[in-house]
Amino acid sequence: MLLNETSTPLSFASADPHSPWATYIAQVDRVAPYLGHLSKWIDTLKRPKRVLIVDVPIEMDDGSVRHFEGYRVQHNLSRGPGKGGIRFHPDVTLDEVMALSAWMTIKTAGVGLPFGGAKGGVRVDPSQLSVKELERMTRRYTSEIGLIIGPQRDIPAPDVNTNAQVMAWMMDTYSMNTGATATGVVTGKPIHLGGSLGRVKATGRGVFVTGREAARRINLPLEGARVAVQGFGNVGSVAAQLFAEAGTRIVAVQDHSGTIVNPAGLDALKLGEHVARHGGVRGFEAAEPADSDAFWDVECDILIPAALEGQIDSARAQRIKARLVLEGANGPTLPEGDDVLQERGILVVPDVICNAGGVTVSYFEWVQDFSSFFWTEEEINVRLDKIMTDSLRYIWQTADKHRITLRTATFAVACERILSAREERGLYP
Numbered sequence: 001m002l003l004n005e006t007s008t009p010l011s012f013a014s015a016d017p018h019s020p021w022a023t024y025i026a027q028v029d030r031v032a033p034y035l036g037h038l039s040k041w042i043d044t045l046k047r048p049k050r051v052l053i054v055d056v057p058i059e060m061d062d063g064s065v066r067h068f069e070g071y072r073v074q075h076n077l078s079r080g081p082g083k084g085g086i087r088f089h090p091d092v093t094l095d096e097v098m099a100l101s102a103w104m105t106i107k108t109a110g111v112g113l114p115f116g117g118a119k120g121g122v123r124v125d126p127s128q129l130s131v132k133e134l135e136r137m138t139r140r141y142t143s144e145i146g147l148i149i150g151p152q153r154d155i156p157a158p159d160v161n162t163n164a165q166v167m168a169w170m171m172d173t174y175s176m177n178t179g180a181t182a183t184g185v186v187t188g189k190p191i192h193l194g195g196s197l198g199r200v201k202a203t204g205r206g207v208f209v210t211g212r213e214a215a216r217r218i219n220l221p222l223e224g225a226r227v228a229v230q231g232f233g234n235v236g237s238v239a240a241q242l243f244a245e246a247g248t249r250i251v252a253v254q255d256h257s258g259t260i261v262n263p264a265g266l267d268a269l270k271l272g273e274h275v276a277r278h279g280g281v282r283g284f285e286a287a288e289p290a291d292s293d294a295f296w297d298v299e300c301d302i303l304i305p306a307a308l309e310g311q312i313d314s315a316r317a318q319r320i321k322a323r324l325v326l327e328g329a330n331g332p333t334l335p336e337g338d339d340v341l342q343e344r345g346i347l348v349v350p351d352v353i354c355n356a357g358g359v360t361v362s363y364f365e366w367v368q369d370f371s372s373f374f375w376t377e378e379e380i381n382v383r384l385d386k387i388m389t390d391s392l393r394y395i396w397q398t399a400d401k402h403r404i405t406l407r408t409a410t411f412a413v414a415c416e417r418i419l420s421a422r423e424e425r426g427l428y429p
C-alpha cells in the first residue's frame, strides 16, 4: 500500500517566489497541519492534473497572420468536471493560469459545488483587436482547447476581459465542432443562449454578501462605512454599487486608467456609466484624480481589491487603513502581505470564498441548461445568498476551532473535501 506521495518538482512553474503559483503553493503548505491523515495526499494539490498550451493563429483585418499563446489548465477533477474562467490579458502566463485553476479547485470545494478547478487564458491585449479579430481569436482558441472542454468535462466562463459575447462565440464554436448545440459547455452566456439571470452581477453580489456577514461579525456598521475599490470591471463595479445601496460611501476607486478619490462618497452607478463610455475611471467629474500609489493610504473601513493578483505585499499591507479586506480578485494578497494584515488585526475574507458568487451562479446556469428549466432572478439571488452565507459560517467555525485565518480555514474545508474524494475514488483520480 502506498503510504505517502512523493513528487519531482514541476519544470514549468515560474522560479519567481512571488508568482501566483508560488503564492498558491505557500497557501497549500499552510493548510497541511490541519488535514489529519488526508495530508498524505497533499502533493495531488501541488500539481495541475492537465496543462494544455495552444497556438492561436488568426488572420488580422489587414490580411496578416498573428499567433497568440493560449492555455487551458485543469488543476483537479476529483470532485467533478473542471470549472473556471477564461482571461484575455497581455500578461497572462502559464504560471498564472495554473494558480487561477488551483484557486478554482479550492473555491468550488469551499462552497460545495460538484466541480473541480480549471482556468484558461490567452496572452493578448484585446483592446488592440477589432471585434472581428477578437471573434476569430476566441473561436480559434475554443477549437484548440475543444480537445479537453465539454459540458461534462470542463466548463469555461468569463474572467478578466471576457464577457457574455465571448462566451456566446465559445458556445457556438464548440457546438459547430461537435455537431450539436451544447449550451452547457460554457457559463456566463447571454440569456437568449441559455445564460442565467443574475450571473453578470453574481461575483460582485457574492463579495457584498460575504462582506456584509464579515462586517456584522466585527461590528462594523455598513451605514456610513468608507469603501475603497481597486478594479471597476464586472466584479468591482457591482460590489461597489451594492455596498453603496447598503449605505456605505465609495471613497476611492482605482483601475488601469487611473485613481480617483472623493471622501464624501462618489456615485457608483454614475461612475459605471462613465466607465462604459470612456473605458476607465479616469476623468470622472465628481471625484479628484490621485496618485496611483496613494490608493494604498486612503482612509477607509473596507478595501476591495477586484483587479489582478499580487497587489498587497507586506509594504502595502502596512499602509492599508481598512478594518476589512474583501478579495474580489483572485490572488490579490501575497503570503507575506497576509501575515502583516493578520498581525495588524485586519480581517481578510479571502478570494476562495469572497468571489465564489460567480462560479456559484455559473453552477446554477449549468444546472438550468441541463434541465432546460430556468429560474427567476429572485430565486437565484436567494439561493446564492444562502450558499455564500452558509459556506462562510462553516469556514468561520473552522477558523475559530483551529485559531487560523479565514484563508487557511477555507483551504482546510476545501482540501478535506477534495482529498476525501480523491481517497474514496482510489489512487489515481
Ligand SMILES: NC(=O)C1=CN([C@@H]2O[C@H](COP(=O)(O)OP(=O)(O)OC[C@H]3O[C@@H](n4cnc5c(N)ncnc54)[C@H](O)[C@@H]3O)[C@@H](O)[C@H]2O)C=CC1
Residues within 6 Å of the ligand: 158, 159, 160, 161, 162, 203, 230, 231, 232, 233, 234, 235, 236, 254, 255, 256, 257, 280, 306, 307, 308, 309, 328, 329, 330, 355, 356, 358, 359
Ligand atoms: N468575472 C467573474 O465572474 C470573476 C472574476 N474574478 C476575479 O475578479 C478580478 C476582476 O475580474 P473582472 O471584474 O471579471 O474583470 P474585468 O475585466 O471586468 O475588470 C478588470 C478591472 O481591473 C482593472 N485593472 C486592470 N489592471 C489594473 C491595474 N494594473 N491596476 C488597477 N486596476 C486594474 C481594469 O481596469 C478593470 O476595471 C480578477 O482577479 C478575476 O479573476 C473572480 C471571480 C469571478
Ligand SMILES: O=C(O)CCC(=O)C(=O)O
Residues within 6 Å of the ligand: 083, 084, 085, 086, 107, 155, 156, 157, 158, 159, 187, 188, 330, 355, 356, 358, 359, 360, 362
Ligand atoms: O463562473 C465560473 O465558472 C468561474 C469564474 C471564475 O473564473 C472565478 O471564480 O475565478
